[in-house]
Amino acid sequence: MDENVRPDDMERITTPELAQAFIDEQVAAIREQVGDKKVLLALSGGVDSSVVAALLIKAIGKNLVCVHVNHGLMRKGESEQVIDVFQNQMDANLVYVDATDRFLDLLADVDEPETKRKIIGGEFIRVFEEEARKVGDEVDFLAQGTIYPDILESKDGVKAHHNVGGLPEDLQFDLVEPVKLLYKDEVRVVGRELGLPENMVERQPFPGPGLGVRCLGAITRDRLETLREADAIVREEMEAANVGAWQYFAVVPDIRATGVRDGVRAYEWPAIIRAINTVDVMTAEVPELDWALLKRMTDRITHEVPGICRVCYDLTPKPVGTVEWE
Numbered sequence: 327m328d329e330n331v332r333p334d335d336m337e338r339i340t341t342p343e344l345a346q347a348f349i350d351e352q353v354a355a356i357r358e359q360v361g362d363k364k365v366l367l368a369l370s371g372g373v374d375s376s377v378v379a380a381l382l383i384k385a386i387g388k389n390l391v392c393v394h395v396n397h398g399l400m401r402k403g404e405s406e407q408v409i410d411v412f413q414n415q416m417d418a419n420l421v422y423v424d425a426t427d428r429f430l431d432l433l434a435d436v437d438e439p440e441t442k443r444k445i446i447g448g449e450f451i452r453v454f455e456e457e458a459r460k461v462g463d464e465v466d467f468l469a470q471g472t473i474y475p476d477i478l479e480s481k482d483g484v485k486a487h488h489n490v491g492g493l494p495e496d497l498q499f500d501l502v503e504p505v506k507l508l509y510k511d512e513v514r515v516v517g518r519e520l521g522l523p524e525n526m527v528e529r530q531p532f533p534g535p536g537l538g539v540r541c542l543g544a545i546t547r548d549r550l551e552t553l554r555e556a557d558a559i560v561r562e563e564m565e566a567a568n569v570g571a572w573q574y575f576a577v578v579p580d581i582r583a584t585g586v587r588d589g590v591r592a593y594e595w596p597a598i599i600r601a602i603n604t605v606d607v608m609t610a611e612v613p614e615l616d617w618a619l620l621k622r623m624t625d626r627i628t629h630e631v632p633g634i635c636r637v638c639y640d641l642t643p644k645p646v647g648t649v650e651w652e
């Protein structure tokens with residue numbers, strides 16, 4: 327039997343009971359596979375790697391070494407939450423790497439979107455490799471948050487196999503992939519049963535390059551900080567209004583607009599609100615947001631976020647627009 331094929335008779339995990347049964351089964355399987363050896367995991371704080379982390383902590387405790395890389399492009403509060411949940415609450419063996427300066431220095435003056443993506447992806451591998459080498463002698467396994475759609479996509483040749491690819495030849499580990507036969511909705515049910523916080527379990531998809539592709543053009547630290555604050559307000563207000571859109575966030579372009587603040591001319595950035603609904607991300611629609619909600623977000627962003635004097639709502643569906651601006 328191909329262990330990368332989901333058996334036809336595997337029941338869809340939709341209830342806490344089914345999730346608990348899956349957890350028990352995987353905890354036993356992980357213990358069986360790794361024994362008293364150590365396992366390394368790149369932990370983004372996204373739902374897939376967080377569920378894998380929680381499963382492994384349950385199975386092998388401190389023999390799991392989690393590495394979280396803060397590239398300076400995380401959303402507001404995300405790295406702090408990874409530390410709070412995994413280090414403080416679950417008492418995990420967490421290596422937190424603040425690599426903000428490394429990433430932002432490399433990205434200074436780079437305005438071409440594909441180049442920005444390549445720099446961020448390449449530097450992530452380098453930082454992770456450095457951490458892997460520090461523990462490399464004692465670690466035999468690499469855990470990954472591969473899920474079933476990743477396997478299906480890589481089979482179809484849609485994209486290369488998920489996750490921390492790109493580690494050099496001499497750093498090869500055996501893989502531990504406990505959720506590789508699950509669909510995303512099942513991973514969320516399991517995450518909830520493992521006690522992960524709701525906002526982590528329901529976290530929206532977030533591009534690997536993070537806020538780097540939403541701080542348009544050449545990233546500067548001040549505009550990145552402005553974006554992080556504006557984005558937090560968009561997410562807070564959209565959640566409070568229970569809009570139920572598939573994804574929503576802020577974008578801050580590298581242009582300025584004239585405004586007036588306290589009777590004085592202001593020359594500041596605009597913020598763009600992006601929200602979409604989609605089934606498969608191949609096409610996307612823009613939700614018709616309530617006018618009062620749009621006005622509330624505009625009011626809060628222009629008053630609470632220094633450097634923003636104007637707010638726009640992006641009305642472009644996909645196609646012709648893509649979800650992200652870069």
Ligand SMILES: Nc1ncnc2c1ncn2[C@@H]1O[C@H](COP(=O)(O)OP(=O)(O)OP(=O)(O)O)[C@@H](O)[C@H]1O
Pocket residue numbers: 367368369370371372373374375376393394395396397470471488489490532533534
């Ligand atoms: N900042 C980070 N720190 C540590 N590991 C990371 C980080 N960003 C990404 N990774 C690793 O790379 C993997 C793939 O990241 P990607 O952005 O494609 O997210 P994903 O497939 O949605 O998974 P997840 O839900 O775990 O974020 C993650 O599962 C994680 O193992």
